[in-house]
Amino acid sequence: xxxxxxxxxxxxxxxxxxxxxxxxxxxxxxxxxxxxxxxxxxxxxxxxxxxxxxxxxxxxxxxxxxxxxxxxxxxxxxxxxxxxxxxxxxxxxxxxxxxxxxxxxxxx
Amino acid sequence: xxxxxxxxxxxxxxxxxxxxxxxxxxxxxxxxxxxxxxxxxxxxxxxxxxxxxxxxxxxxxxxxxxxxxxxxxxxxxxxxxxxxxxxxxxxxxxxxxxxxxxxxxxxxxxxxxxxxxxxxx
Numbered sequence: 001x002x003x004x005x006x007x008x009x010x011x012x013x014x015x016x017x018x019x020x021x022x023x024x025x026x027x028x029x030x031x032x033x034x035x036x037x038x039x040x041x042x043x044x045x046x047x048x049x050x051x052x053x054x055x056x057x058x059x060x061x062x063x064x065x066x067x068x069x070x071x072x073x074x075x076x077x078x079x080x081x082x083x084x085x086x087x088x089x090x091x092x093x094x095x096x097x098x099x100x101x102x103x104x105x106x107x108x
Numbered sequence: 109x110x111x112x113x114x115x116x117x118x119x120x121x122x123x124x125x126x127x128x129x130x131x132x133x134x135x136x137x138x139x140x141x142x143x144x145x146x147x148x149x150x151x152x153x154x155x156x157x158x159x160x161x162x163x164x165x166x167x168x169x170x171x172x173x174x175x176x177x178x179x180x181x182x183x184x185x186x187x188x189x190x191x192x193x194x195x196x197x198x199x200x201x202x203x204x205x206x207x208x209x210x211x212x213x214x215x216x217x218x219x220x221x222x223x224x225x226x227x228x229x
Binding site (some may be wrong): 001011032034036038042043044045046049050055064065089091092095096097098100102 | 143145154155156157159160168169170176196202204206208213214215216217219220221
């Protein structure tokens with residue numbers, strides 16, 4: 001299985017801050033890395049697919065970068081609705097399609 | 109608009125089999141473009157990919173659960189199902205069904221709302 005290491009596990013930030021979350025994989029996965037946002041009591045929703053592609057309807061303050069084994073999700077200016085938990089997922093190795101451990105973004 | 113809806117018992121006794129069904133609307137379980145997938149989330153924990161089924165009825169499971177999990181499809185009802193045997197308290201979780209593009213490029217684009225299953229006597 002491909003191992004996912006997501007960091008940090010949590011962070012405290014204020015509205016307007018730039019936030020960066022990283023995901024590292026145990027082997028080269030090209031660009032087969034996706035980012036999800038999950039709010040309390042809700043299903044996750046995809047923000048970024050294939051490392052750097054913004055899902056339709058997702059605000060442009062979200063961006064993704066990276067390839068190979070190191071990936072980053074950036075929120076350029078944190079908004080109140082962005083306080084949530086974020087997960088990465090790889091879909092390079094067919095199965096299992098593993099998730100990172102999650103990063104909880106909390107208010108400072 | 110694609111919608112996925114999980115259904116099944118919210119309480120299962122230890123050692124018994126957990127059974128859930130996902131009903132699809134707005135798409136077909138027979139579509140060759142997608143893996144129909146089950147994911148769970150234990151209380152306060154992260155997401156765990158359980159397994160998926162393809163239109164050909166080929167299945168793939170998480171090795172950590174492989175001996176206990178079965179995913180099947182009912183094309184006549186446009187549903188797919190999850191069975192998890194010999195459950196323990198550690199299987200208490202919110203279970204999600206989801207649609208995942210088979211080529212792996214787009215991530216999971218549709219999720220059910222999730223259903224909480226509690227394992228307790």
